[in-house]
Amino acid sequence: MSANQVPKPHIAFLPSPGVGHLIPLLEFAKHLVIHHKVYVSFLVINNDESPAMQHQLIHSSNLPTDLHVIALPHTDVSSCVNDNMNILTRLTYICQESFKQLRATLVELSLPKALIIDIFATDAFLICEELEIPVYSFFTSPTMLLALSLYLPKLDEEVECEYVDLPDSIKIPGCKPLEIDDLLGPLLNRKDEEYKCYLRHVNRLTMAAGIFVNTWVELELKSCWLNGIQNDLFYKNLPAPPVYLVGPLIKRDETVSESDEFILSWLDNQAPNSVLFVAFGSGGTLTSEQLTELASGLEMSNQKFILVVRKPSDHLSACGMFFNVGRYRDDPISYLPEGFVERTAGVGLVVPSWAPQVPILSHESTGGFLSHCGWNSTLESIANGVPMITWPLFAEQKMNATLLAEEIAIAVKPIEVSREEGGKEFVKREEIETVVRLVMEGEEGKVMRRKANELKESAAKALKPGGCSYDLISSIVKSWK
Incomplete structure (x- = not known):
């Protein structure tokens, strides 16, 4: 035979x-x-x-x-x-x-x-x-x-x-x-x-x-x-x-619905490596207070961004959407600081609940990824040469964040992390502004981007x-x- x-x-x-x-x-x-x-x-x-x-x-x-x-x-x-x-x-x-x-x-x-x-x-x-x-x-x-x-x-x-x-x-x-x-x-x-x-x-x-x-x-x-x-x-x-x-076994293509086409159209009008993508995977959620600080830090940084917003999970764990992802979409505006969307119009784009992550990360305008460090999202970021800001929420994501920042050296961790009541970690707006600027316009961010692009090439060959x-x-x- x-x-x-x-x-x-x-x-x-x-x-x-x-x-x-x-x-x-x-x-x-x-x-x-x-x-x-x-x-x-x-x-x-x-x-x-x-x-x-x-x-x-x-x-x-x-x-x-x-x-x-x-x-x-x-x-x-x-x-x-x-x-x-x-x-x-x-x-x-x-x-x-x-x-x-x-x-x-x-x-x-x-x-x-x-x-x-x-x-x-x-x-x-x-x-x-x-x-x-x-x-x-x-x-x-x-x-x-x-x-x-x-x-x-x-x-x-x-x-x-x-x-x-x-x-x-x-x-x-x-x-x-x-x-x-x-x-x-x-x-x-x-x-x-x-x-x-x-x-x-x-x-x-x-x-x-x-x-x-x-x-x-x-x-x-x-x-x-x-x-x-x-x-x-x-x-x-x-x-x-x-x-x-x-x-790396990751989604190589992702269907973009008609309702999400505006995201890629907006990216088409931005400069290369100028946009920070902010998303927390399929199940990650923040508290109301932390979401306010995140939005405020993004605004203070004066950097272009796409922010995926979900209903805050004040009474749930940080993975409150794990079993509900894709089931419904929320109106994000009511969860953000008053006037945030209007003040950041043209600089930022707010997307409800879910965004086509692969097309966004592979777009030439995307220059950074603030992520929960789930391994799928991490591999998608690496495979597209995008450096990261680590924001682990649950599971093994803290281990992934340390690996990315301290060993692979393509990510930065927020340094000033305090504790909310109940033990949840909390990052203030000033620290968020600092790490966003570091990745998007600092020399350290450029070094991480070069390393990420080297890994992008090896990922493509593997x-x-x-x-x-x-x-x-x-x-x-x-x-x-």
């Missing part, structure tokens, strides 16, 4: 709910179909908790022919989840309930060659072990979090107190110490169900046939984390599954034939065949 006659390997994907995990797994699936002749069954959880934007992504007319979206049987999860749950706990319970029909679905699909899941879908390991289907974990965060996650079960055994009460940073084998202030949200309270869920998920990582990470070699050379995982005796003795760098990620994926596909 010639190479052209070899049947396409059938691979299944299964992301947990949430746009931030759905997007990179869907992009990986598209890449396998288009560039590596793989047949994909893309399984999606189907219940009333599914984010509204999920429907737009999985029913896009741009999906390739051999990528088939299959909804798992509808599951009523109303009895086991509620709005007061932390996101990770809620996602875990949704997956547990939804996977009750997973075995039957995989059998109906004639047992795919492999299943690719994300970190919150680890109940699939137990089902696939029985069916003898290899399971790969797709890690939607950088190797910095992967190193911590693989080490967490050992850390949990050795440390008795809360991690936030440790007198010093956390020593991760073969890697740099992790500052306590940068710990991801689920690790802040070990008594909480969220921590127990995360620990259970990372404990299962060693069951994976391999771990795909959404990054690439040149980016990882800027830090020590991958080297630690690959070479430190702790990870070798786990044993840790093979780690494959397969990124997933093309001959690139590090492309060739690695090719070798894995050959093993499936």
Whole structure:
């Protein structure tokens, strides 16, 4: 049989709910179909908790022919989840309930060659072990979090107190110490169900046939984390599954609705690298007071900007829109300082709730990105050569911010950060003005832009034939065949 006659390997994907995990797994699936002749069954959880934007992504007319979206049987999860749950706990319970029909679905699909899941879908390991289907974990965060996650079960055994009460940073084998202030949200309270869920998920990582990470070699050379995982005796003795760098898997194009065309038209009339894009991903929200300070700082900076505004979340967590993204749009004007829109007319553009991020970041007029530092947004910024101002809100975003600012050196952190009542971090307008000016017109901003553009070039090469990620994926596909 010639190479052209070899049947396409059938691979299944299964992301947990949430746009931030759905997007990179869907992009990986598209890449396998288009560039590596793989047949994909893309399984999606189907219940009333599914984010509204999920429907737009999985029913896009741009999906390739051999990528088939299959909804798992509808599951009523109303009895086991509620709005007061932390996101990770809620996602875990949704997956547990939804996977009750997973075995039957995989059998109906004639047992795919492999299943690719994300970190919150680890109940699939137990089902696939029985069916003898290899399971790969797709890690939607950088190797910095992967190193911590693989080490967490050992850390949990050795440390008795809360991690936030440790007198010093956390020593991760073969890697740099992790500052306590940068710990991801689920690790802040070990008594909480969220921590127990995360620990259970990372404990299962060693069951994976391999771990795909959404990054690439040149980016990882800027830090020590991958080297630690690959070479430190702790990870070798786990044993840790093979780690494959397969990124940057990001949205390369994004449909711009008629209602959003005015944004790109406005950008067309601005000078190159002159506009700061301000957005907090698919679920990020600010308090009323912080939104006022942000708007005031932007106004004081006298820099061009696009500001995506959502209803403030004074009584919710900083990820208050996680399950509602794409469901509705608010009128942003009522949440901003009185007269702000009128005073900044021509200088700034206010957009309600959501903006087409990829077209904005790829536009030549965009020169900076004030971001929550979610890894998808981070990769989109890097892939377009745009330096960043870090504004982490939840999950592992503080770790990402430190990585971007201190190791990769394409971002700046606000320095003066105080605490609101209730412990939430708060950045004043004067500090916002300072960092915006630094990135948009300062010498430090120019240096970061040059470094970002260098990474832009390496990102473009990574997933093309001959690139590090492309060739690695090719070798894995050959093993499936």
